Amino acid sequence: xxxxxxxxxxxxxxxxxxxxxxxxxxxxxxxxxxxxxxxxxxxxxxxxxxxxxxxxxxxxxxxxxxxxxxxxxxxxxxxxxxxxxxxxxxxxxxxxxxxxxxxxxxxxxxxxxxxxxxxxxxxxxxxxxxxxxxxxxxxxxxxxxxxxxxxxxxxxxxxxxxxxxxxxxxxxxxxxxxxxxxxxxxxxxxxxxxxxxxxxxxxxxxxxxxxxxxxxxxxxxxxxxxxxxxxxxxxxxxxxxxxxxxxxxxxxxxxxxxxxxxxxxxxxxxxxxxxxxxxxxxxxxxxxxxxxxxxxxxxxxxxxxxxxxxxxxxxxxxxxxxxxxxxxxxxxxxxxxxxxxxxxxxxxxxxxxxxxxxxxxxxxxxxxxxxxxxxxxxxxxxxxxxxxxxxxxxxxxxxxxxxxxxxxxxxxxxxxxxxxxxxxxxxxxxxxxxxxxxxxxxxxxxxxxxxxxxxxxxxxxxxxxxxxxxxxxxxxxxxxxxxxxxxxxxxxxxxxxxxxxxxxxxxxxxxxxxxxxxxxxxxxxxxxxxxxxxxxxxxxxxxxxxxxxxxx
Amino acid sequence: xxxxxxxxxxxxxxxxxxxxxxxxxxxxxxxxxxxxxxxxxxxxxxxxxxxxxxxxxxxxxxxxxxxxxxxxxxxxxxxxxxxxxxxxxxxxxxxxxxxxxxxxxxxxxxxxxxxxxxxxxxxxxxxxxxxxxxxxxxxxxxxxxxxxxxxxxxxxxxxxxxxxxxxxxxxxxxxxxxxxxxxxxxxxxxxxxxxxxxxxxxxxxxxxxxxxxxxxxxxxxxxxxxxxxxxxxxxxxxxxxxxxxxxxxxxxxxxxxxxxxxxxxxxxxxxxxxxxxxxxxxxxxxxxxxxxxxxxxxxxxxxxxxxxxxx
Numbered sequence: 025x026x027x028x029x030x031x032x033x034x035x036x037x038x039x040x041x042x043x044x045x046x047x048x049x050x051x052x053x054x055x056x057x058x059x060x061x062x063x064x065x066x067x068x069x070x071x072x073x074x075x076x077x078x079x080x081x082x083x084x085x086x087x088x089x090x091x092x093x094x095x096x097x098x099x100x101x102x103x104x105x106x107x108x109x110x111x112x113x114x115x116x117x118x119x120x121x122x123x124x125x126x127x128x129x130x131x132x133x134x135x136x137x138x139x140x141x142x143x144x145x146x147x148x149x150x151x152x153x154x155x156x157x158x159x160x161x162x163x164x165x166x167x168x169x170x171x172x173x174x175x176x177x178x179x180x181x182x183x184x185x186x187x188x189x190x191x192x193x194x195x196x197x198x199x200x201x202x203x204x205x206x207x208x209x210x211x212x213x214x215x216x217x218x219x220x221x222x223x224x225x226x227x228x229x230x231x232x233x234x235x236x237x238x239x240x241x242x243x244x245x246x247x248x249x250x251x252x253x254x255x256x257x258x259x260x261x262x263x264x265x266x267x268x269x270x271x272x273x274x275x276x277x278x279x280x281x282x283x284x285x286x287x288x289x290x291x292x293x294x295x296x297x298x299x300x301x302x303x304x305x306x307x308x309x310x311x312x313x314x315x316x317x318x319x320x321x322x323x324x325x326x327x328x329x330x331x332x333x334x335x336x337x338x339x340x341x342x343x344x345x346x347x348x349x350x351x352x353x354x355x356x357x358x359x360x361x362x363x364x365x366x367x368x369x370x371x372x373x374x375x376x377x378x379x380x381x382x383x384x385x386x387x388x389x390x391x392x393x394x395x396x397x398x399x400x401x402x403x404x405x406x407x408x409x410x411x412x413x414x415x416x417x418x419x420x421x422x423x424x425x426x427x428x429x430x431x432x433x434x435x436x437x438x439x440x441x442x443x444x445x446x447x448x449x450x451x452x453x454x455x456x457x458x459x460x461x462x463x464x465x466x467x468x469x470x471x472x473x474x475x476x477x478x479x480x481x482x483x484x485x486x487x488x489x490x491x492x493x494x495x496x497x498x499x500x501x502x503x504x505x506x507x508x509x510x511x512x513x514x515x516x517x518x519x520x521x522x523x524x525x526x527x528x529x530x531x532x533x534x535x536x537x538x539x540x541x542x543x544x545x546x547x548x549x550x551x552x553x554x555x556x557x558x559x560x561x562x563x564x565x566x567x568x569x570x571x572x573x574x575x576x
Numbered sequence: 577x578x579x580x581x582x583x584x585x586x587x588x589x590x591x592x593x594x595x596x597x598x599x600x601x602x603x604x605x606x607x608x609x610x611x612x613x614x615x616x617x618x619x620x621x622x623x624x625x626x627x628x629x630x631x632x633x634x635x636x637x638x639x640x641x642x643x644x645x646x647x648x649x650x651x652x653x654x655x656x657x658x659x660x661x662x663x664x665x666x667x668x669x670x671x672x673x674x675x676x677x678x679x680x681x682x683x684x685x686x687x688x689x690x691x692x693x694x695x696x697x698x699x700x701x702x703x704x705x706x707x708x709x710x711x712x713x714x715x716x717x718x719x720x721x722x723x724x725x726x727x728x729x730x731x732x733x734x735x736x737x738x739x740x741x742x743x744x745x746x747x748x749x750x751x752x753x754x755x756x757x758x759x760x761x762x763x764x765x766x767x768x769x770x771x772x773x774x775x776x777x778x779x780x781x782x783x784x785x786x787x788x789x790x791x792x793x794x795x796x797x798x799x800x801x802x803x804x805x806x807x808x809x810x811x812x813x814x815x816x817x818x819x820x821x822x823x824x825x826x827x828x829x830x831x832x833x834x835x836x837x838x839x840x841x842x843x844x845x846x847x848x849x850x851x852x853x854x855x856x857x858x859x860x861x862x863x864x865x866x867x868x869x870x871x872x873x874x875x876x877x878x879x880x881x882x883x884x885x886x887x
Binding site for chain 1: 651671847860862880883
């Protein structure tokens with residue numbers, strides 16, 4: 025029987041024998057790709073950044089860099105949690121083991137289960153504005169483009185997203201991982217083309233190209249470039265890229281959270297693979313995913329400023345959204361679709377086939393990413409079902425195709441209902457804007473668990489590789505957790521109480537949102553209490569699931 | 577009513593073994609069953625030089641005094657490794673000589689199992705709690721003899737035992753793995769091994785199949801896909817069913833009341849195969865966490881309840 029030694033060339037540090045499960049180190053690159061997709065700079069990033077016109081004095085480039093620094097603390101906190109408790113099911117498991125079974129279930133299930141319903145229509149809207157609409161207009165399929173802006177069109181888009189996600193889950197992660205890699209490389213090539221176009225053409229070239237395509241594709245009157253700025257000026261005072269004021273900079277952070285807050289999205293998955301206990305792997309994969317994206321966003325933003333023009337780009341965003349949300353005094357922009365920088369870059373080449381191809385290639389940023397919509401949610405549902413808090417069928421997997429049909433049903437059926445509400449009830453818009461905030465609250469609960477971990481679960485902490493990481497005698501995980509917690513608290517405060525309702529989510533201005541989210545917490549509490557009662561009758565004590573057995 | 581506590585794949589974690597023994601009192605269990613793979617996977621050399629000891633753990637080299645070395649050794653055991661004090665010369669000798677290393681491994685492992693058996697005797701004496709151990713595919717054959725000699729631990733491998741009126745058959749053998757471990761058989765031979773025991777069970781509705789390897793495509797057997805070089809594919813996200821078809825066929829054919837499995841640490845879960853409740857409680861031995869299953873057996877109803885716990 026073969027065995028091996030590990031260590032330096034001069035001195036072995038470990039003698040290993042052949043035993044089951046001793047696989048070689050997992051690829052940090054694979055984990056990086058997952059993290060990179062989670063903070064998808066095109067799909068989520070451009071969509072999220074189209075709202076920053078609401079903070080016209082906020083310097084986006086500085087805001088992105090500041091956000092990157094602050095989220096790095098989140099990355100460190102999660103990497104340390106993975107290192108202490110790998111293979112444990114992510115936020116649900118960390119919270120339930122440190123904060124207790126009830127709080128852990130309620131706080132994580134509201135984020136990873138109930139709030140993920142809201143992300144299906146958000147994904148669908150992104151699919152419409154970044155894929156269906158621009159592609160249809162470019163190919164002169166105006167009827168198709170118009171359909172996808174109708175209520176039914178949006179609902180159909182939601183169904184397409186849910187069908188895509190279901191197919192991906194049914195195909196299995198191995199197949200999807202292959203698809204992701206293909207999308208990753210082709211998507212990067214597409215981004216290089218977009219950046220190249222924006223780099224080598226001038227702003228006057230772009231103005232001419234925009235005016236040409238606005239007339240050609242949308243029937244807009246001459247000089248649509250200036251027309252867009254004029255339309256926006258009814259409700260928007262304009263934006264300058266060089267303005268720098270610290271206060272507005274901070275107000276940008278909750279908008280940037282829409283895409284930059286998720287490098288830890290795959291933390292549950294990192295925890296399930298070997299080698300995750302070594303903090304360097306989860307840390308570097310998330311850190312690289314975050315900072316490569318930050319660097320790319322910086323490049324894209326600089327190129328938009330150079331070639332498209334910052335004031336024009338923000339005016340186009342303001343004109344589009346303010347008209348859509350029927351802001352008082354808003355005027356319709358001459359080009360009636362969402363300002364998609366990829367489409368704008370394509371305009372620089374006077375060839376509709378090329379433009380369509382560029383939109384399709386950049387659409388791979390969506391399809392490579394959207395399949396993971398419910399992945400983390402199914403893991404959380406599995407974990408809760410194994411704990412007997414949810415019925416055991418919730419963790420069922422079909423024998424033949426390995427489809428987790430129990431958890432999929434629990435995700436997809438409510439998502440269809442929520443999608444219909446999104447499409448047909450515009451009064452509920454604020455609920456969807458809150459989708460980021462509720463996930464941030466879930467992260468906050470995990471961060472609190474991380475802060476108190478060295479004392480609440482001293483056994484686990486002392487046995488972990490991070491036990492020696494201390495600053496002035498205080499565990500590093502607690503220190504980085506406090507910094508992360510303050511950062512998340514600031515954003516939660518702004519989302520909930522911003523006096524100008526900047527994010528469309530202030531509690532006093534959005535009663536529907538308050539009712540929805542209070543209801544989700546009440547439902548989560550009710551499920552947990554009901555589970556305690558039912559299981560107690562079956563002779564199962566849920567309170568002891570995570571109680572530690574004494575060692576001595 | 578009989579309450580079982582089942583845990584598996586402790587892989588040398590002394591903390592997990594101590595928790596396993598204490599689980600009986602903690603969960604009011606009448607019977608403890610350890611499903612296999614008790615022995616550790618690695619020796620961590622604790623090298624004596626210049627009046628100090630140096631050890632590399634988690635990629636970091638530590639140098640400690642003679643007074644501190646026992647704490648370090650405890651920490652190593654907690655992770656499921658075997659600490660072994662040695663000189664620099666002995667270290668290089670083991671490094672250079674695979675046969676000597678294998679001999680050393682066996683000695684250290686059997687000492688560890690012996691120590692665990694003694695702990696069990698101390699903890700369980702006078703309690704009336706029965707404790708079964710069935711070595712798994714990672715455990716060398718010599719482990720059986722150490723368990724057989726134990727005062728209060730019963731060896732499960734290859735036999736049918738009565739557990740409060742329920743018949744339990746056990747084997748720690750698995751289908752072939754990429755690691756070529758100690759107790760691996762072809763599916764055909766594994767089927768024969770199980771058949772030899774299962775055919776003797778008088779009443780399958782009161783039978784427990786304690787089979788280390790989980791049934792194929794049961795959801796309890798999903799392991800990260802690896803390539804020929806044992807590297808994880810797709811960052812570990814690609815999972816493959818690696819359980820045994822022989823185990824699955826035995827369960828489908830005999831439909832025991834309960835089947836208990838381990839082997840695939842990542843594939844914690846419970847599922848029904850026909851009438852049989854099949855459980856793999858998973859393993860997180862490296863964290864010092866004992867993952868287990870509590871099963872309440874009722875003489876009339878069969879399984880009254882089950883629960884997966886992390887202690």
